[in-house]
Amino acid sequence: MTDARTAREALILEALRGVDTVLAAADSAGERLAINTLRLESAAAALTTAGTTYSAEVAQLTDATKKALADYIERRASATTAQALADHRTAMQEAATLAFADQLAPAVRDIARQIELHSTAIGTRLAPLVGTFVVGAALGMGGAALWLR
Numbered sequence: 195m196t197d198a199r200t201a202r203e204a205l206i207l208e209a210l211r212g213v214d215t216v217l218a219a220a221d222s223a224g225e226r227l228a229i230n231t232l233r234l235e236s237a238a239a240a241l242t243t244a245g246t247t248y249s250a251e252v253a254q255l256t257d258a259t260k261k262a263l264a265d266y267i268e269r270r271a272s273a274t275t276a277q278a279l280a281d282h283r284t285a286m287q288e289a290a291t292l293a294f295a296d297q298l299a300p301a302v303r304d305i306a307r308q309i310e311l312h313s314t315a316i317g318t319r320l321a322p323l324v325g326t327f328v329v330g331a332a333l334g335m336g337g338a339a340l341w342l343r
Contacts, residue, residue, distance in 0.1 A: 198204035 198207050
């Protein structure tokens with residue numbers, strides 16, 4: 195029915211052609227909408243997968259960072275502890291040396307005086323050597339005691 199005999203038929207024919215064009219466009223839009231819906235669903239699935247992968251990588255990075263930080267803290271604590279222990283040992287040795295010197299020096303002087311008195315009283319030449327030996331032995335034992343600490 196391509197030829198219209200009256201104006202009315204021509205008008206109806208044009209209206210039907212317009213409706214046909216609108217229906218064809220609606221069908222085409224529906225198909226395009228279905229294709230675009232599939233594309234959007236595919237993109238959403240790809241984004242979800244990428245987000246999951248990203249989250250896993252961030253978690254791994256976070257774990258690696260935590261481990262590196264814990265290792266760093268452990269190394270620093272060990273170094274600090276070792277230094278503090280060495281400083282403590284040095285301080286204890288110095289304190290022991292001072293205590294030894296303060297306590298033993300008067301006793302050694304006393305022994306030396308007594309040896310001198312005895313050597314004068316005895317009048318022998320061997321007494322100063324014995325006194326020197328006793329003083330040296332006392333100092334050596336005190337130094338050995340400090341060294342063994």
